[in-house]
Amino acid sequence: xxxxxxxxxxxxxxxxxxxxxxxxxxxxxxxxxxxxxxxxxxxxxxxxxxxxxxxxxxxxxxxxxxxxxxxxxxxxxxxxxxxxxxxxxxxxxxxxxxxxxxxxxxxxxxxxxxxxxxxxxxxxxxxxxxxxxxxxxxxxxxxxxxxxxxxxxxxxxxxxxxxxxxxxxxxxxxxxxxxxxxxxxxxxxxxxxxxxxxxxxxxxxxxxxxxxxxxxxxxxxxxxxxxxxxxxxxxxxxxxxxxxx
Amino acid sequence: xxxxxxxxxxxxxxxxxxxxxxxxxxxxxxxxxxxxxxxxxxxxxxxxxxxxxxxxxxxxxxxxxxxxxxxxxxxxxxxxxxxxxxxxxxxxxxxxxxxxxxxxxxxxxxxxxxxxxxxxxxxxxxxxxxxxxxxxxxxxxxxxxxxxxxxxxxxxxxxxxxxxxxxxxxxxxxxxxxxxxxxxxxxxxxxxxxxxxxxxxxxxxxxxxxxxxxxxxxxxxxxxxxxxxxxxxxxxxxxxxxxxxxxxxxxxxxxxxxxxxxxxxxxxxxxxxxxxxxxxxxxxxxxxxxxxxxxxxxxxxxxxxxxxxxxxxxxxxxxxxxxxxxxxxxxxxx
Numbered sequence: 365x366x367x368x369x370x371x372x373x374x375x376x377x378x379x380x381x382x383x384x385x386x387x388x389x390x391x392x393x394x395x396x397x398x399x400x401x402x403x404x405x406x407x408x409x410x411x412x413x414x415x416x417x418x419x420x421x422x423x424x425x426x427x428x429x430x431x432x433x434x435x436x437x438x439x440x441x442x443x444x445x446x447x448x449x450x451x452x453x454x455x456x457x458x459x460x461x462x463x464x465x466x467x468x469x470x471x472x473x474x475x476x477x478x479x480x481x482x483x484x485x486x487x488x489x490x491x492x493x494x495x496x497x498x499x500x501x502x503x504x505x506x507x508x509x510x511x512x513x514x515x516x517x518x519x520x521x522x523x524x525x526x527x528x529x530x531x532x533x534x535x536x537x538x539x540x541x542x543x544x545x546x547x548x549x550x551x552x553x554x555x556x557x558x559x560x561x562x563x564x565x566x567x568x569x570x571x572x573x574x575x576x577x578x579x580x581x582x583x584x585x586x587x588x589x590x591x592x593x594x595x596x597x598x599x600x601x602x603x604x605x606x607x608x609x
Numbered sequence: 610x611x612x613x614x615x616x617x618x619x620x621x622x623x624x625x626x627x628x629x630x631x632x633x634x635x636x637x638x639x640x641x642x643x644x645x646x647x648x649x650x651x652x653x654x655x656x657x658x659x660x661x662x663x664x665x666x667x668x669x670x671x672x673x674x675x676x677x678x679x680x681x682x683x684x685x686x687x688x689x690x691x692x693x694x695x696x697x698x699x700x701x702x703x704x705x706x707x708x709x710x711x712x713x714x715x716x717x718x719x720x721x722x723x724x725x726x727x728x729x730x731x732x733x734x735x736x737x738x739x740x741x742x743x744x745x746x747x748x749x750x751x752x753x754x755x756x757x758x759x760x761x762x763x764x765x766x767x768x769x770x771x772x773x774x775x776x777x778x779x780x781x782x783x784x785x786x787x788x789x790x791x792x793x794x795x796x797x798x799x800x801x802x803x804x805x806x807x808x809x810x811x812x813x814x815x816x817x818x819x820x821x822x823x824x825x826x827x828x829x830x831x832x833x834x835x836x837x838x839x840x841x842x843x844x845x846x847x848x849x850x851x852x853x854x855x856x857x858x859x860x861x862x863x864x865x866x867x868x869x870x871x872x873x874x875x876x877x878x879x880x881x882x883x884x885x886x887x888x889x890x891x892x893x894x895x896x897x898x899x900x901x902x903x904x905x906x907x908x909x910x911x912x913x914x915x916x917x918x919x920x921x922x923x924x925x926x927x928x929x930x931x932x933x934x935x936x937x938x939x940x941x942x943x
Contacts (some may be wrong), residue, residue: 533708
């Protein structure tokens with residue numbers, strides 16, 4: 365028993381070092397703005413900069429819009445695949461995984477070619493439509509996470525029978541989606557939403573190349589907070605979450 | 610006067626035919642069971658009535674209105690599923706009131722109807738519970754209340770008791786029947802359990818391989834099966850292979866011995882003598898299996914302390930009254 369326990373501790377120590385040493389290094393570096401002394405001057409400057417508040421707000425709004433759009437796109441799709449087109453599942457899964465395979469830089473250059481100001485759909489023509497384009501590109505980026513999360517949630521409930529029960533009680537498709545399916549995959553949708561939020565807040569390539577003032581730093585704190593929320597909300601099994609009302 | 614008419618219903622899937630030429634007329638307030646083994650087409654027929662499947666051909670008429678191509682949410686048909694299918698995110702009261710809420714009934718009416726339904730299923734105090742806080746039997750009663758709350762024209766039950774344990778199954782069965790009688794609601798009940806079908810139904814539709822084998826009252830189905838399938842699936846009749854020797858005289862030949870089924874009440878014998886294959890003591894009855902040349906016969910006799918039981922391997926002759934012989938259709942002749 366003893367040697368095995370020692371081995372386990374060694375693995376944990378190694379893991380902790382692996383994750384925390386680079387972070388500590390980064391943190392230590394951030395404190396050395398002034399030569400020779402540790403100070404929080406760098407943070408003070410960033411937080412005092414009015415552009416910081418503006419970018420945080422911008423990124424947050426964009427993240428929320430991305431989440432709404434992503435949920436509106438993914439939940440009905442995953443639901444329909446599960447209910448009526450189970451054979452299409454591998455195809456859809458493949459498509460949702462593409463953003464992990466194709467680098468963001470390739471995606472954004474593709475967008476720029478297709479939606480540039482001299483194209484049929486000149487989305488990059490104004491700041492507002494570029495925001496829209498950025499949001500759609502974020503939806504694409506978040507697709508693998510959002511789809512996986514929602515699909516897992518749907519698999520945990522008996523989609524077909526719940527749908528039929530609702531139908532026999534007179535419910536149409538929109539009622540079924542909003543009142544029966546969505547509330548029962550709430551946890552899955554929330555975890556997908558937090559992941560999306562983390563991705564959007566940390567994303568740099570798209571925002572910078574579309575020249576939008578998004579928060580262009582990898583923000584550990586926010587990403588981690590999101591992960592923490594997923595843990596908290598993900599705890600109850602989908603069927604039992606309702607009890608938390 | 611038929612209330613629900615099923616006319617020449619047929620359902621083909623890519624390679625198989627699930628339902629073939631099902632024809633049935635159900636009167637208002639009648640309790641009809643579809644009985645058969647899994648894959649016999651009973652559930653598919655029920656799902657077509659509910660609107661979850663569309664038939665390849667044929668028609669469904671409800672109270673004179675053709676509903677064959679109506680989507681399920683416009684049919685006014687109540688459905689109870691084997692897996693209860695309560696909405697996990699809603700309380701019992703919300704579940705029961707769901708159909709009324711969807712129909713945009715006033716909140717006060719919904720509240721009153723929900724109370725009425727919870728009283729009907731004898732769970733008036735559980736309105737605020739969530740489905741996962743209830744036992745299986747309670748969940749299924751809530752599902753029944755939910756299906757009845759919308760005042761459906763027809764109630765459909767798809768193996769509603771199969772997921773429950775034996776004791777609750779019997780008590781809930783009686784309750785379903787008494788609620789059905791109280792409301793006078795036309796009911797279609799799908800089951801593979803002959804005891805359920807026999808004890809609940811006004812009429813039973815026995816199905817096999819997509820076809821209707823026989824339609825009749827439990828008494829008729831049990832005592833006068835028309836086909837060898839019905840005889841073997843319902844009850845414990847002995848099905849003997851034989852051939853018709855002379856239809857005019859009603860003579861048949863079983864195990865090389867001629868039996869004239871239409872003459873008098875004399876007893877006929879099967880073969881010369883069989884061998885006792887098995888003696889099963891089942892408490893109130895004793896079941897004896899006797900093997901003949903081409904056939905085996907199962908005999909039940911009431912238990913009696915003075916009974917002398919035959920031994921395994923012992924030779925036994927078996928006789929029976931001639932009017933007990935029923936000529937059955939075999940699958941090849943249909």
